[in-house]
Amino acid sequence: xxxxxxxxxxSAVFLAELADKTQMVSMTLxxxxxxxxxxxxxSVCGYxxxxxxxxxxxxxxxxxxxxxxxxxxxxxxxxxxxxxxFLKVI
Numbered sequence: 001x002x003x004x005x006x007x008x009x010x011s012a013v014f015l016a017e018l019a020d021k022t023q024m025v026s027m028t029l030x031x032x033x034x035x036x037x038x039x040x041x042x043s044v045c046g047y048x049x050x051x052x053x054x055x056x057x058x059x060x061x062x063x064x065x066x067x068x069x070x071x072x073x074x075x076x077x078x079x080x081x082x083x084x085x086f087l088k089v090i
Contacts, residue, residue, distance in 0.1 A: 022047070026040075026043050058070070
């Protein structure tokens with residue numbers, strides 16, 4: 001285990017996920033259902049699945065593409081989605 005990479009990833013994900021829509025959904029579901037443990041467990045499982053998919057896709061792409069290309073393509077897609085959301089297209 002590379003602890004430097006672990007803590008770098010932990011910090012990046014933690015800061016990126018602060019006050020995002022996933023937290024709003026979790027708060028809303030907890031308030032609506034009154035079942036915080038069930039909502040927490042469902043949220044953790046859902047996020048684990050998304051993370052596994054991201055890691056697997058990243059590992060496969062890394063075999064065929066340079067990391068810079070993956071990063072720039074991801075950034076480009078992120079900016080395009082932001083522009084489309086700003087223009088209320090999506």
